[in-house]
Amino acid sequence: MKKSIQWMCIIALSFSTVANAQFFKKLKKKVDKKLKQTEQKIEQKVDKSVDDLLFSSDSTTTDSTRIMNDEYPTMEDAPMGMDQDQSINEMDVPSQQENLFESYTKYDFIPGADLKVMEDFTSTFIGDFPSTWNTDSSAEVVEINAQPGKWLQIGNGSKTLVMNDIIDNWQEDFTLEFDIAHDFPQESAFKRHFDIILSDLKDANSYLSDAYEGKAYTYLRIGAGGGSGYGILINKKAKTPGLNATSKTSYDAFYNQSIIDKVHHVAIVKKGLRIKMYVNEEKVIDMMRALDPTAVYSTLRFGTNISPDDQHFYISNIKYAGDVEIPQSLFENGSYQAHGITFDTGTTIIKPESAGVLKRLSQEMAKSSNTYEIIGHTDTDGDELMNQQLSENRANAVKYVLINQYGVDASQLTTSGKGENAPIFYGEDSFSKAQNRRVEIKQL
Secondary structure (H helix, E strand, C coil): CCHHHHHHHHHHHHHHHHHHHHHEEEEEEEEHHHHHHEEEHHHHHHHCCCCCCCCCCCCCCCCCCCCCCHHHCCHHHCCCCCHHHHHHHHCCCCCHHHHHCCCCCCCCCCCCCEEEECCCCCCCCCCCCCCCCCECCCCCCEEEEEEEEEEEECEEEEEEEEEEHHHHCCCCCCEEEEEEEEECCCCCCCEEEEEEEEECCCCCCCCCCCCCCCCCCCEEEECCCCCEEEEEEEEECCCCHHHHHHECCCHHHHHHCEEEECCEEEEEEECEEEEEECCCEEEEECCCCCCCCCCCEEEEEEEEEEECCCCCCCEEEEEECCCCCCCCCCCCEEEEECCCCCEEECCCCCCCHHHHHHHHHHHHHCCCCCCCCEEEEECCCHHHHHHHHHHHHHHHHHHHHHHHHCCCCCHHHHEECCCCCCCCCCCCEEEEEEEECCEEEEEC
8 A cells, every 4th residue: 555655656746747847848938938029129129219220210110020130140140060151141032122122123323422411300399390491381290100200291282392401511413312102092183293393593492482483493293193193204494495305204103002001212313414313113214404504503492282181292211412423443442331221110121222332332342352341330329239239230131132132252241240339420410320320341
């Protein structure tokens, strides 16, 4: 009987040990899962404060379907016996990144090297009009559920909008970029257009009741109305009527959009008399003599016209830069500050409008036997350790795309990150921070 009891105790203890082991194993899994979730929440919270390497801000909530910072491999992610180059090179390109670049194969826009103005409305309170702008009507800065960041909402009526920062930093040749969205369907031929207007008007803040004032002007129109009121139009009015010119390109992406579910990236380059305009991946305007050669253009204004009372355009992430010359080599000074490489908010996914810069880099690298170091930089917003990791991961992302999408030899590329520790501007304003959010490519 004693032996039976002893055996029963042993068996019970054995089951208890197994049960305890299973319990603690399950408990460990739960704790690990909870720790991982907490780490991800902390990471996302910090990312909301960490600005993108340029122009885009990481201060908004990220989409859970987007690739987060640790999706691209680092040295810690590499399997045993595999170095960093191998871990990056042998992985498939994430489908999100591959699809983004697929339609941008002919995109050749490169922003000016000297950033003069950056406006994302971070310093403007919701409901206010930006203090460095002027208008004859009304507009206000808002947040919208469908898109991150702050936006200038422009509604009903005919309006003139002046960015005085652009006027104060006027460049004879320049690039201009911005994001634009709208919240209306194309149901009829109501007026719904947004214009970028270059003119010889000496005072940008005069004649605000007429955005097209001047003896000579050229405007680029984004038409989002129905019927014949959609597409991209360029119209030149010269001092001599015989030099007037106009051209229009249909652009169905505006027509097919029915709600504020898509942001369109607009990029414009002025070089001499020539103007080129891109919307997303397409070059929609390229006019060699888009300006009057006898006029001196010194004013850039925006003009809008929306007929319905409850419909709006939204613009943000405006970037104005000089120095649009493309040098014989991007590395004439030993390194290239690739401000034109930008990222989706809170991720390491490179925005497709970076394609022109990446293509230009890959072409130069293909002609050279040199090696290059890709260095990521951030501003000082957010946690220093997280900024360091973010800078490293984004440098890896650039390397990843250069190798897999543009065919650069992996042996030519190394990466590093300096986080917030190598600023080129020391101000706390949004412009200085934008300059510090960058990718630097150094020729070794």
